[in-house]
Amino acid sequence: AQSVTQLGSHVSVSEGALVLLRCNYSSSVPPYLFWYVQYPNQGLQLLLKYTSAATLVKGINGFEAEFKKSETSFHLTKPSAHMSDAAEYFCAVSYNQGGKLIFGQGTELSVKP
């Protein structure tokens, strides 16, 4: 079965430090890839998406992710963490446009002052 793995259910960084959240997917067929963020008491918000155009995707709030087919990865990065980045982050894949999303387990990001 197709699956998504996010390494680390909790990640803690200091304010100003690099944020790196890891995501790997299981299929050899390149999917559509997404990162969503959920702030407390809110719905999921799309950060960025890969849909077979440029492999380096820029999203909102300074986040970006790189699609690496050889590694079946789509890691999320941000050069400098801000306190407001504290939230839960979800990696998701879809294998057809408009189809269901398959989610990873989520990574809770904490940012220390």
Next chain:
Amino acid sequence: EAGVTQFPSHSVIEKGQTVTLRCDPISGHDNLYWYRRVMGKEIKFLLHFVKESKQDESGMPNNRFLAERTGGTYSTLKVQPAELEDSGVYFCASSFGAGGSYEQYFGPGTRLTVT
């Protein structure tokens, strides 16, 4: 423009009771999805409507769950009778579809607790 809305935000029911969750998608979005997150687990797909038709219901756990989307607008998800393992957060999402973006916009979720 209003986003995806869900009602209620929280529901606490006893085992064996019935609960109905409602989702109002973004106006004009033909695609509507239901997902569920059980505590400590990943968000899992339940089903997908295109307008009023069920496109994919492969994620529905069992026949205690009934989803409807009459008229292709809002959707309801009924759980009858509820079991303890049904507790979790139920998310609804919608997307525009063919000719437009397939980006899924999520609602805030309904937190269901079955005691």
